[in-house]
Structure formats: structure tokens, C-alpha cells
Amino acid sequence: MIRVTRWLVGFVALATVSDWSAWRSRTEPISASAVSLEIDTSAVQAEVDERFLSVAVDIANVVGGAFWDPDRNAGAMATAQVPPYDFSRPALRSLAEALAPAYLRVGGTDADRTVYEAAGAPADVGAGRWRLSRKTWQNVSRFAQDVGFRLIFTLNAGEAARDASGRWDPASARGLIEEAVAAGDPVDVWEFGNELNVFPLLHHRWLSPRAYADDLQLVRWLLRDTAPKAQLAGPAVAFWPLLGEGLPFYGRFMRAGGDLLDIVTWHYYPSQSYRCPVATQRAKAGEVLRPRQLAEIDRWAAFVEDTRDQHGPQAAVWLGETGGAQCGGEPGASDRFASSLWWVDQLGRIARRGQPIVVRQTLSGGDYGLIDDETLAPNPDYWASLLWRRLMGTRVLPTQLRTGLGPVSAYAHCTRGEAAPGSVTLALVNVHPTRPIDVDLPDLGPEARLYLVQASSPEAHRVTLNGKPLALTAEGAVPPTEGVHVHHPQLLSLPPHAFAFVTFPQAAASACR
Structure with a gap:
């Protein structure tokens, strides 16, 4: 429950969840694990898109293909036959709308096995392939428009889209793109292929970087002819923890065809679920919270960015697919509170780097x-995403943590949608399992609003905001997320295994005006 533990001269000590106070006076002893937070409110370090936190629905779910088996059958390929995705569910729409504006990516492994009715695909497409019907495509488009999403669609770069010589055939996509443009469907980005560097594992075929670049030129010409306002993305290369690419593709492709892209997309998961036959970092609840593992995404992000700078400087870099564990997620880990600590930290890291879009796999499915696709109950990461969406704006401020080595991360943004100019919001994450971390806050005005998110354990599914359970209303609506008002905030004691957003409406940050 929330309780006030002490009143201090000069400010109100606000209560928190548990048996100690979150807010402390600077006159009280500061623990050895304390950190001092510095924020430059006069500068913008990076700027992200208003759709920064975006989501995906796997095309296997969309068309009713084979997705990751919930019955613990391991294997490199998804094997569970699923029904076509029901975009009409009111609860799903309500939950999705609360995350708008965002992109909805329709992609995944089976994007390179899917053919399109709009491009002339017959009803019977044969074993191992899937057909995107006009009706299903219209359902995708209508859903996106209704909830405030724009679309990223991954075009088939696989065998079914190639002629007898193995060259990609533009006719395999022309009909779909032309119909989408004529109908006004909200497709902003056409991505060519999914995880080209692991084609041998997923499709038993190697597409060389040079051949992919040649095919990409055909896609570029096709878009110039049919959808000149759309952007072209690729190669959606997968990076694994510790290993990186595994099969080197990205650098060689960028040298051959990086100048063709508007957007460089890459994929990263910090671990692999039990379903993956090969793993460099097997998923376990809480393991993803080790500071070195949290920081590893910066290593691969820097490689992607540096290579882009050399061979495709005109292109933006988007983290086009990510989640807590590759191969469908890990039950008991990816859908638990520990994942939310990882998720908030990763969002902060990628925003700080200036990558404008992060696509979360998935909105529902796996x-x-x-969201749990069967019950439509929000998982913990939904609540973390909702708070990020409501509080963290597009401008990122330079932030440094000093004095102390505590396992805490901090990110500062201009506040999203704040009526008063100059407002700043912090995202703070403490991944230590037992130790609270004292965060000495900069002077950002006389008032703050605290959004403290906790759970009974990292493996818990139920989470609280300022001591109250986060849940849909009795009518099934997404609730308001209200912060606790704080006077004269100075020192925040962040609980173990917890994250918080702190908004300073009177920060008067010149970078946020």
C-alpha cells in the first residue's frame, strides 16, 4: 500500500509501495549505492519519431499460417497452425488505440512464404506457402486506420516470388502495391524480405548480399512506378546476443546496395526461448536484467549505425523487430514483470541513440x-509501453549518472503532450534484486509527478502503479495512469526490481519549449 513515512523540512515526503519511503531529504544519509543524475535541459541529444514505440502482428498470425507452438515443441520452424488474426475484436482495438500513433509491422519469417491474391495468387498455393487474400488485407488496413496506426509491410523475397532463373519477379508484388495505393491503404513503408542473413536456416536457401542488392534495385524501381511516396526498407538482418549476425550479410550487402534504402532495418532479441534449437543466450526469468546483457544492444546498434554511415548515410536506422526472447518468447519470462524492466531500459537506450522507430514483436501472439492473444489481457510490457507512450516525448535530453555504480539506468525526454512548455520526464530503472538505489535528482522545479511501477517478484504477472494494481476498468477500457504529486523532489530511493517515470512540469527546459 501507499504510505507516508516521514515529513521533512522543505518538502513533502511521499509514500511508496512497500515499507520504506521513495522520497528522501538530502539531509539524510545517502547509501553507498547512490547515484547522482545530471541532465542538460538546454540541448537535444536525439529526436525520435512520434511513432517511436511501434508494434507488429506476425504475418503467420494474419493469414492463419504456422506460428510458434504453445505446447513446448522446440524447433527452428514455427509449427502450430493458427486461425487468421481477428482484427475486429473490440478489446484488441481499444488496447491498440491507446498505443497510437504507432506503426504496425506485418512481417516475420512467413513473409517470405506468403503470396498475394491481389498479385494473382491462386486459392491453392501449395504446401509451405500462405496466401494473403484481399479480404484479409482489407482487414489489416481497416484496423490500422481505425486505431491510428500506419503500416510497414514486408514483401516476399523468397522462392515463391522468383522466376525460373531465381531472380525476384516484380509481378509478385505489383498488384498488391497498386491496389493498396488505389485504396488509400496507410502503408508508409514496404520492407523487402525478413532476416536475409538467416535464409539458409529458415528457407534452406542462400541469397547472397549481391543478389539481394540486385533484387532490391527492382523493388526500388517498382515503388517509383507504383508508390513514389512510400519508403523502402531492408534487409531486416537478425543479430543474436554475444554472436551478432552469425552468418555475415549486413556489411557486404550495404557495400553493394546500401544506397538503395530509405530505412535500414535490423532485429535484436536479448535471449532465445526454449523453442530455438540453437541459443547463444537461453532465456530465463531475470537473466535479461544483468547490466552487461542490458547494455549489449548498444554494441550491435553501433555496428549497424556505423556501417550505415559508411555505405548508406541517407538511410535511417530502425530497430524493426524486437522482444524479450526470440522464437515466440519464453513463457514465464517474456510475459512477466522482469521483461518490463528490460523493455523500458531498451526503449531508453535506442531513443538515446536516435533510432527513430522500435517495433515490438508482437502486439499480440506468442x-x-x-497482449495475451487468447484472453486479451494486457501483459506487464503493455503497461510499460502505455506509460512510455503517454509520458515520454520525442526529444531526448543528454543524461549522465555519476557517483556510484548502482545497477540503475536513467533516460530523460521532453514530456509528451504536456500543455506547459519546458516539461521533462525521466525514466528510471533499477535492476538490482534486493537493493534500493538512491537517485539524487537535479533541480527541475518545485513539483513532480511520480509513476512507480512494481511487482511482487520479477516472475509476477500482476503489476502496480503507485501501489494500485494496473488493470482494465470494469467496462474493459484502458484506465487513466495518474501520477502521485510530489513537492520539492530531491532524492528518490528507487526500489529493487522497479522502474519509475518522474515528470517535472515546471522544469523550464529550454530544449523542450
Whole structure:
């Protein structure tokens, strides 16, 4: 429950969840694990898109293909036959709308096995392939428009889209793109292929970087002819923890065809679920919270960015697919509170780097979904995403943590949608399992609003905001997320295994005006 533990001269000590106070006076002893937070409110370090936190629905779910088996059958390929995705569910729409504006990516492994009715695909497409009907495509488009999403669609770069010589055939996509443009469907980005560097594992075929670049030129010409306002993305290369690419593709492709792209997309998961036959970092609840593992995404992000700078400087870099664990997510980990600590930290890291879009796999579907696809109950990461969406704006401020080595991360943004100019919001994450971390806050005005998110354990599914359970209303609506008002905030004691957003409406940050 929330309780006030002490009143201090000069400010009100606000209560928190548990048996100690979150807010402390600077006159009280500061623990050895304390950190001092510095924020430059006069500068913008990076700027992200208003759709920064975006989501995906796997095309296997969309068309009713084979997705990750919930019955613990391991294997490189998804094997569970699923019904076509029901975009009409009111609860799903309500939950999705609360995350708008965002992109909805329709992609995944089976994007390179899917053919399109609009491009002339017959009803019977044969074993191992899937057909995107006009009706299903219209359902995708209508859903996106209704909830405030724009679309990223991954075009088939696989065998079914190639002629007898193995060259990609533009006719395989022309009909779909032309119909989408004529109908006004909200497709902003056409991505060519999914995880080209692991084609041998997923499709038993190697597409060389040079051949992919040649095919990409055909896609570029096709878009110039049919959808000149759309952007072209690729190669959606997968990076694994510790290993990186595994099969080197990205650098060689960028040298051959990086100048063709508007957007460089890459994929990263910090671990692999039990379903993956090969793992460099097997998923376990809480393991993803080790500071070195949290920081590893910066290593691969820097490689992607540096290579882009050399061979495709005109292109933006988007983290085009990510989740807590590859291969459908890990039950008991990807859908638990520990994942939310990882998720908030990763969002902060990628925003700080200036990558404008992060696509979360998935909106629903698999153990890594923000929403349980069967019950439509929000998973913990949904609530973390909702708070990020409501509080963290597009401008990122330079932030440094000093004095102390505590396992805490901090990110500062201009506040999203704040009526008063100059407002700043912090995202703070403490991944230590037992120790609270004292955060000495900069002077950002006389008042703050605290949004403290906790759970009974990292493996818990139920989470609280300022001591109150986060849940849909009795009518099934997404609730308001209200912060606790704080006077004269000075020192925040962040609980173990917890994250918080702190908004300073009177920060008067010149970078946020």
C-alpha cells in the first residue's frame, strides 16, 4: 500500500509501495549505492519519431499460417497452425488505440512464404506457402486506420516470388502495391524480405548480399512506378546476443546496395526461448536484467549505425523487430514483470541513440506479445509501453549518472503532450534484486509527478502503479495512469526490481519549449 513515512523540512515526503519511503531529504544519509543524475535541459541529444514505440502482428498470425507452438515443441520452424488474426475484436482495438500513433509491422519469417491474391495468387498455393487474400488485407488496413496506426509491410523475397532463373519477379508484388495505393491503404513503408542473413536456416536457401542488392534495385524501381511516396526498407538482418549476425550479410550487402534504402532495418532479441534449437543466450526469468546483457544492444546498434554511415548515410536506422526472447518468447519470462524492466531500459537506450522507430514483436501472439492473444489481457510490457507512450516525448535530453555504480539506468525526454512548455520526464530503472538505489535528482522545479511501477517478484504477472494494481476498468477500457504529486523532489530511493517515470512540469527546459 501507499504510505507516508516521514515529513521533512522543505518538502513533502511521499509514500511508496512497500515499507520504506521513495522520497528522501538530502539531509539524510545517502547509501553507498547512490547515484547522482545530471541532465542538460538546454540541448537535444536525439529526436525520435512520434511513432517511436511501434508494434507488429506476425504475418503467420494474419493469414492463419504456422506460428510458434504453445505446447513446448522446440524447433527452428514455427509449427502450430493458427486461425487468421481477428482484427475486429473490440478489446484488441481499444488496447491498440491507446498505443497510437504507432506503426504496425506485418512481417516475420512467413513473409517470405506468403503470396498475394491481389498479385494473382491462386486459392491453392501449395504446401509451405500462405496466401494473403484481399479480404484479409482489407482487414489489416481497416484496423490500422481505425486505431491510428500506419503500416510497414514486408514483401516476399523468397522462392515463391522468383522466376525460373531465381531472380525476384516484380509481378509478385505489383498488384498488391497498386491496389493498396488505389485504396488509400496507410502503408508508409514496404520492407523487402525478413532476416536475409538467416535464409539458409529458415528457407534452406542462400541469397547472397549481391543478389539481394540486385533484387532490391527492382523493388526500388517498382515503388517509383507504383508508390513514389512510400519508403523502402531492408534487409531486416537478425543479430543474436554475444554472436551478432552469425552468418555475415549486413556489411557486404550495404557495400553493394546500401544506397538503395530509405530505412535500414535490423532485429535484436536479448535471449532465445526454449523453442530455438540453437541459443547463444537461453532465456530465463531475470537473466535479461544483468547490466552487461542490458547494455549489449548498444554494441550491435553501433555496428549497424556505423556501417550505415559508411555505405548508406541517407538511410535511417530502425530497430524493426524486437522482444524479450526470440522464437515466440519464453513463457514465464517474456510475459512477466522482469521483461518490463528490460523493455523500458531498451526503449531508453535506442531513443538515446536516435533510432527513430522500435517495433515490438508482437502486439499480440506468442509469449512475447504485449497482449495475451487468447484472453486479451494486457501483459506487464503493455503497461510499460502505455506509460512510455503517454509520458515520454520525442526529444531526448543528454543524461549522465555519476557517483556510484548502482545497477540503475536513467533516460530523460521532453514530456509528451504536456500543455506547459519546458516539461521533462525521466525514466528510471533499477535492476538490482534486493537493493534500493538512491537517485539524487537535479533541480527541475518545485513539483513532480511520480509513476512507480512494481511487482511482487520479477516472475509476477500482476503489476502496480503507485501501489494500485494496473488493470482494465470494469467496462474493459484502458484506465487513466495518474501520477502521485510530489513537492520539492530531491532524492528518490528507487526500489529493487522497479522502474519509475518522474515528470517535472515546471522544469523550464529550454530544449523542450
